Amino acid sequence: MAASLARKVSRFFKRMGVVGYSKRRNIFGIHPIIISTTYIIIALFLAALTRKIINAIFSDSIFKRMVLEFVATLELCAACFELIIVADNWGIWAYALYLCLLTIWWGKNWENATACPYSHVEEILEGFQDVSYAALLIFSQILGAIVTFRYVQILWAMELVETHRSKAFEDCVADLQVHMLLGALIEAAGTCACRITSRFLSETGTKFGNVLDAFFSTMMVVMAFNLSGGYYNPALATSLKLGCEGNTFVEHLVVYWLGATIGSVISVIIFRSAAVQDYLKSLKTKVD
Incomplete structure (x- = not known):
């Protein structure tokens, strides 16, 4: 009976695609x-x-x-x-x-x-x-x-x-498929957009804000995936791609460190601007 149960379990997992691949x-x-x-x-x-x-x-x-x-x-x-x-x-x-x-x-x-x-x-x-x-x-x-x-x-x-x-x-291969300056611009723009969206969702207390934030940042990664890799995080990019074939050290620093950091700084400037802060105040007033 135990053997029969084992066969049924095995067949179930094979149908589900969990097992059935070459054991070698x-x-x-x-x-x-x-x-x-x-x-x-x-x-x-x-x-x-x-x-x-x-x-x-x-x-x-x-x-x-x-x-x-x-x-x-x-x-x-x-x-x-x-x-x-x-x-x-x-x-x-x-x-x-x-x-x-x-x-x-x-x-x-x-x-x-x-x-x-x-x-x-x-x-x-x-x-x-x-x-x-x-x-x-x-x-x-x-x-x-x-x-x-x-x-x-x-x-x-x-x-x-x-x-x-x-x-x-x-040997690993670099993800950067465009010119260094364009790659830096992509990483800067993506980082800026992600940071502004994250701050906005946090400040407004949007329902399911963490899910929306995760979805938006993921879509931004997908958009840049075949261009710069869409890392938007210097530490992550360094761990995965520093020293990989196809990028020089300078290119890596410019695209993934300078680009992302500039995008982050711009996001702070934009988010702290009077126009954005006034808009947030008006939203909070409406909610209250």
């Missing part, structure tokens, strides 16, 4: 996307567990914020390394679905961490943070971005599924 190339014949999803979930779980431990051990301090930024950046980059596998094998819309869901998760779980360097530049401009404090947090993010691939490399080197074959040691 995929562990237990499991669909490769199951392993990719599992790797992403492991990264989320480990980061969530680490955050709980940090919050339990440390009181509020600059050191605690640095560690939380390091963890958030590592979590972001680890998940996005696996999203490269998803995009390469199942297309841009599978990638977009995963990214949107992940963005919603991160928005609910990161608390004050951002895993994004220009967020601290914005706080400096708005007078909420001093330069030395911000520099330490940005350093933590860069460190998290740099070490992430060593963690990912261990998982990929196991080659549990065919989509991970040779990925741990192959």
Whole structure:
């Protein structure tokens, strides 16, 4: 009877597409996307567990914020390394679905961490943070971005599924498909649009604002995917693409650091302008 039940379960999973792939190339014949999803979930779980431990051990301090930024950046980059596998094998819309869901998760779980360097530049401009404090947090993010691939490399080197074959040691290729200045403009415009939208949704308390924010930012990534990559985050871009074939170091800095940071600064200027602030006040008045 147990054998019969096992066969029924096996047939069910085959019909669902979970198993049935070559067992020589995929562990237990499991669909490769199951392993990719599992790797992403492991990264989320480990980061969530680490955050709980940090919050339990440390009181509020600059050191605690640095560690939380390091963890958030590592979590972001680890998940996005696996999203490269998803995009390469199942297309841009599978990638977009995963990214949107992940963005919603991160928005609910990161608390004050951002895993994004220009967020601290914005706080400096708005007078909420001093330069030395911000520099330490940005350093933590860069460190998290740099070490992430060593963690990912261990998982990929196991080659549990065919989509991970040779990925741990192959040379990466840059995503920038346009001229450096156009790439910087794309990253700046996308960053600016995402930041203004996020601020607007937050300020107005829009219902399901976190979902709308995640959807909008994901669509902006999709729009730039085949142009600059649509990273809109210098730390993420550095983790995934610094040193990849097809980009010089200067091109990387101009497109993904300078471009995104300029876009962020412009978003602060626009959002703090009298016209935008008056409009927000009028909306709040109508709601009241």
